[in-house]
Amino acid sequence: xxxxxxxxxxxxxxxxxxxxxxxxxxxxxxxxxxxxxxxxxxxxxxxxxxxxxxxxxxxxxxxxxxxxxxxxxxxxxxxxxxxxxxxxxxxxxxxxxxxxxxxxxxxxxxxxxxxxxxxxxxxxxxxxxxxxxxxxxxxxxxxxxxxxxxxxxxxxxxxxxxxxxxxxxxxxxxxxxxxxxx
Amino acid sequence: xxxxxxxxxxxxxxxxxxxxxxxxxxxxxxxxxxxxxxxxxxxxxxxxxxxxxxxxxxxxxxxxxxxxxxxxxxxxxxxxxxxxxxxxxxxxxxxxxxxxxxxxxxxxxxxxxxxxxxxxxxxxxxxxxxxxxxxxxxxxxx
Numbered sequence: 001x002x003x004x005x006x007x008x009x010x011x012x013x014x015x016x017x018x019x020x021x022x023x024x025x026x027x028x029x030x031x032x033x034x035x036x037x038x039x040x041x042x043x044x045x046x047x048x049x050x051x052x053x054x055x056x057x058x059x060x061x062x063x064x065x066x067x068x069x070x071x072x073x074x075x076x077x078x079x080x081x082x083x084x085x086x087x088x089x090x091x092x093x094x095x096x097x098x099x100x101x102x103x104x105x106x107x108x109x110x111x112x113x114x115x116x117x118x119x120x121x122x123x124x125x126x127x128x129x130x131x132x133x134x135x136x137x138x139x140x141x142x143x144x145x146x147x148x149x150x151x152x153x154x155x156x157x158x159x160x161x162x163x164x165x166x167x168x169x170x171x172x173x174x175x176x177x178x179x180x181x182x
Numbered sequence: 183x184x185x186x187x188x189x190x191x192x193x194x195x196x197x198x199x200x201x202x203x204x205x206x207x208x209x210x211x212x213x214x215x216x217x218x219x220x221x222x223x224x225x226x227x228x229x230x231x232x233x234x235x236x237x238x239x240x241x242x243x244x245x246x247x248x249x250x251x252x253x254x255x256x257x258x259x260x261x262x263x264x265x266x267x268x269x270x271x272x273x274x275x276x277x278x279x280x281x282x283x284x285x286x287x288x289x290x291x292x293x294x295x296x297x298x299x300x301x302x303x304x305x306x307x308x309x310x311x312x313x314x315x316x317x318x319x320x321x322x323x324x
Binding site for chain 2 (some may be wrong): 021037038039043044051053054055056075076078079080082083138155156157158159
């Protein structure tokens with residue numbers, strides 16, 4: 001019975017991918033990351049701290065020290081320094097450190113072409129975060145079956161995130177196997 | 183003569199009316215203000231508001247959530263989200279594409295107006311037009 005449950009769990013896991021499973025104490029941190037100052041850090045650093053081609057760039061793994069320095073020294077972040085308490089900064093830093101532990105693969109779908117940025121730290125043991133951005137102006141559907149994942153539809157200009165685990169189909173994530181469906 | 187003068191003044195008033203921007207931003211946004219400054223230099227009158235809930239403003243004016251940036255500007259009933267260059271706003275207002283209600287430069291690209299260092303060329307971002315149902319099209323590419 002336990003085996004069956006384990007099997008079912010793995011099957012679900014493999015077929016659907018899963019969302020980022022944030023520990024409870026980091027959920028409010030994520031919320032703060034996306035609303036700080038009334039607009040949010042993500043506009044300049046990406047929804048998952050991965051940069052997303054915005055002004056601030058990649059900040060996964062940044063600790064409190066680095067964050068505090070940036071809030072003092074970066075002209076575009078200075079005003080945020082006044083609205084974040086020490087506790088807020090600690091919370092956000094913990095969130096960034098948590099994200100920094102997860103290797104990330106960023107995919108950008110643009111007009112039937114896929115651009116890929118792969119975290120060199122990916123290996124056959126670690127689950128990784130797949131962040132998929134549709135840079136186009138209409139919805140796209142991706143065939144992720146070679147990765148053991150369901151097809152995924154992404155709205156125009158939207159970003160989706162999945163956790164992909166090497167124990168599903170292949171040992172190491174291979175971005176080449178992703179196809180855009182017509 | 184008096185009539186003509188009156189007519190001219192009314193006409194001028196009408197035009198300057200069209201060039202007023204309602205700028206909705208957070209008090210803790212510096213780049214929003216820099217964008218407003220650029221628009222003032224371009225001859226617009228910028229009236230700045232600091233609402234508690236910016237998201238409510240964005241959804242009221244129909245900005246698709248995926249196209250969000252920091253500030254939201256309203257000119258002549260059309261909405262301009264984020265660091266949209268003045269030239270694109272002018273082009274849009276002169277001839278709004280069918281059904282489109284505004285433009286957005288989603289996120290905060292480094293080389294967009296208000297983000298880029300003074301005098302730098304605008305580069306590496308899209309200007310996106312959208313309608314009230316969230317349909318989108320590319321309006322300009324830098």
